[in-house]
Amino acid sequence: MAYYAPAGSQAWDQETVAQDVKGLTAHLDAIAETSPIQLAARHAIELMHLKIGNRALDAGCGAGSFFSAVAEAVGPNGEIVGLDHAPAFLEEARSHYATATHSTPLKLIAGDVNGMPFTDGHFDAAHCERMLIHLADPQRALAEMTRVVKPGGWVVAVEPDLTGWRFDLEDVDAAQALISGFTSTIRHPAMGLALNRRMAAIGLVERQVRAVTEVETTVEDEMFVYFDRAANTAIEQGWLSTEKAKDAVATLREQVAAGAYTSYSSLFVVAGRVPVGSELGN
Numbered sequence: 001m002a003y004y005a006p007a008g009s010q011a012w013d014q015e016t017v018a019q020d021v022k023g024l025t026a027h028l029d030a031i032a033e034t035s036p037i038q039l040a041a042r043h044a045i046e047l048m049h050l051k052i053g054n055r056a057l058d059a060g061c062g063a064g065s066f067f068s069a070v071a072e073a074v075g076p077n078g079e080i081v082g083l084d085h086a087p088a089f090l091e092e093a094r095s096h097y098a099t100a101t102h103s104t105p106l107k108l109i110a111g112d113v114n115g116m117p118f119t120d121g122h123f124d125a126a127h128c129e130r131m132l133i134h135l136a137d138p139q140r141a142l143a144e145m146t147r148v149v150k151p152g153g154w155v156v157a158v159e160p161d162l163t164g165w166r167f168d169l170e171d172v173d174a175a176q177a178l179i180s181g182f183t184s185t186i187r188h189p190a191m192g193l194a195l196n197r198r199m200a201a202i203g204l205v206e207r208q209v210r211a212v213t214e215v216e217t218t219v220e221d222e223m224f225v226y227f228d229r230a231a232n233t234a235i236e237q238g239w240l241s242t243e244k245a246k247d248a249v250a251t252l253r254e255q256v257a258a259g260a261y262t263s264y265s266s267l268f269v270v271a272g273r274v275p276v277g278s279e280l281g282n
Contacts, residue, residue, distance in 0.1 A: 009185060039212050040158045047271035048156050052077060052078065054073075054079075056070050056125050058082045059145055064092070064097055113131070116147075123148055125155070128145065129157075129159075130158065152276045156271045160265065160267050161265075162183045163183060163189050165179055168263065174247075174248040180234065180237075205272065207271065209269075216264070217262055219256050224249070
């Protein structure tokens with residue numbers, strides 16, 4: 001659950017990033033080391049179909065944790081372009097990449113994913129990860145990613161399905177209310193599940209859908225801050241009584257202590273190819 005950034009979508013707005021760039025970068029770095037994110041990254045690289053010498057876009061690149069994987073795929077004659085709306089993240093990304101051993105040229109650009117400063121077909125492939133769930137207009141961002149990739153190139157997105165997160169609790173209604181409380185701060189919590197449909201609407205073809213599911217049997221103590229917040233939201237919205245909400249969180253704590261806790265959550269890795277020639281409009 002931790003790699004879903006439970007601070008909510010507003011934590012990733014430009015102004016908020018500037019206020020806590022070190023904390024958010026530390027969070028991104030820690031999440032990048034988790035096995036689900038690393039597996040999703042391997043899927044993403046494969047689905048981007050990159051070749052030596054290619055130019056690749058990482059949209060909403062954050063602190064640049066995906067750059068090394070791209071550098072290995074495109075080699076020193078290729079190029080990586082990282083775009084993010086928060087200049088503070090780009091400084092962190094620059095520092096991170098400077099310590100790497102890759103010689104692939106890197107360009108970092110502060111810009112809006114809904115209006116990218118690139119010509120049509122500028123890239124061989126484009127990628128984003130856990131970005132669309134937070135945007136006010138994710139469909140426009142996907143359309144822009146498609147526009148800047150050349151015909152025949154690939155657009156790849158890695159997004160969670162937060163509404164599909166499940167944890168075992170005998171009171172099923174209370175469990176659902178807590179999940180709703182958790183996802184209430186995310187602008188598009190079901191983005192992962194919706195990616196195939198959204199890419200189809202833009203006209204991307206040969207779409208491929210993969211999923212990385214993580215099963216957890218424990219919860220770190222600090223994560224209960226988010227359970228408590230979710231419970232408070234459920235109470236405020238009238239989804240649960242105060243007693244039921246507190247009982248639900250207490251029960252989860254007891255399950256963790258007894259080694260009886262189980263949850264699962266999924267990341268979707270979805271790719272679509274930009275149509276060429278006669279495929280346009282089909």
